Amino acid sequence: MAKKPRVKLPKKAKAGDVVQVKTLATHKMETGNRKDKKGNKIPRLILNKFACTFNGAEVFSADMHPSVSANPYISFFITAKESGTYDFTWTDDKGATIKTSKDIAVS
Amino acid sequence: MSKNIHQSARLDRREALKAAGVGVLALGFATTAHATPEAAAEALSKVSGGAAASMSDKVTISLPEIAENGATVPVGVSVDSPMTADSYVKHIHVFAEGNPSPETVSFNLTATGKAEVNTRIRLSKTQNVMVAAVMNDGSVLTNKKEVKVTIGGCGG
Numbered sequence: 001m002a003k004k005p006r007v008k009l010p011k012k013a014k015a016g017d018v019v020q021v022k023t024l025a026t027h028k029m030e031t032g033n034r035k036d037k038k039g040n041k042i043p044r045l046i047l048n049k050f051a052c053t054f055n056g057a058e059v060f061s062a063d064m065h066p067s068v069s070a071n072p073y074i075s076f077f078i079t080a081k082e083s084g085t086y087d088f089t090w091t092d093d094k095g096a097t098i099k100t101s102k103d104i105a106v107s
Numbered sequence: 108m109s110k111n112i113h114q115s116a117r118l119d120r121r122e123a124l125k126a127a128g129v130g131v132l133a134l135g136f137a138t139t140a141h142a143t144p145e146a147a148a149e150a151l152s153k154v155s156g157g158a159a160a161s162m163s164d165k166v167t168i169s170l171p172e173i174a175e176n177g178a179t180v181p182v183g184v185s186v187d188s189p190m191t192a193d194s195y196v197k198h199i200h201v202f203a204e205g206n207p208s209p210e211t212v213s214f215n216l217t218a219t220g221k222a223e224v225n226t227r228i229r230l231s232k233t234q235n236v237m238v239a240a241v242m243n244d245g246s247v248l249t250n251k252k253e254v255k256v257t258i259g260g261c262g263g
Contacts, residue, residue, distance in 0.1 A: 018220050031229070033207055059217050062226075067203055067211040069179040069227040069260075077220030079190075 012105045013080035022075040025090045031066035049091040055084040080106045147202040147209040163248035170254045177230040178260030186222035186240045196222040198241040205234030229260040
């Protein structure tokens with residue numbers, strides 16, 4: 001749970017470049033459909049929200065449902081306009097969050 | 108085919124009753140445990156606010172033809188859009204028609220980069236994956252693709 005998520009994006013980019021951001025969080029993503037050995041349902045516990053903000057403004061987000069694989073991988077594209085910080089936040093069903101951030105230098 | 112005819116000819120009353128019972132059971136299971144294309148369409152109309160959706164080649168889905176492991180199926184969606192402030196893709200919704208619940212993942216995009224997302228999803232059985240792209244003017248473009256799943260990945 002406390003494992004660090006992995007985010008990959010270029011450290012440097014030219015203004016106007018379209019860059020790919022790849023994210024990978026570590027989470028079991030328990031669907032709520034599985035049963036344990038005694039036949040009891042294992043309660044649902046997934047990351048249901050992912051958000052990426054750039055200098056405080058949201059640029060991309062995702063609402064996830066139980067059909068997203070364990071250790072959710074999401075990649076998307078952004079246009080590099082100015083230097084700044086991307087913050088990535090994943091929120092689970094209980095409200096716990098996983099956070100990380102990356103800087104980009106735009107020339 | 109000839110084998111089927113042979114089998115059906117052999118069905119006596121007891122077998123027919125048994126088969127009917129199994130059929131009813133299977134039907135009951137299907138409606139409670141798995142979504143149907145109709146449920147997926149309903150989920151789509153919920154997120155699109157009832158706007159009419161039209162099939163479009165502008166939406167491209169990349170999926171393996173055969174997914175050996177349904178627990179992680181890579182799926183990519185790209186939409187032909189300039190992604191400028193005037194014309195961009197607002198949301199990309201992914202639905203799995205045969206999963207316990209059709210909603211899989213929804214992406215909320217802004218006018219930046221290009222309209223392409225990649226992720227990994229769970230698929231419980233061989234089924235169609237439907238994608239709906241909601242544009243900033245409210246129009247909805249959809250496309251779907253079938254994927255054959257060897258081992259389902261939703262637990263059970």
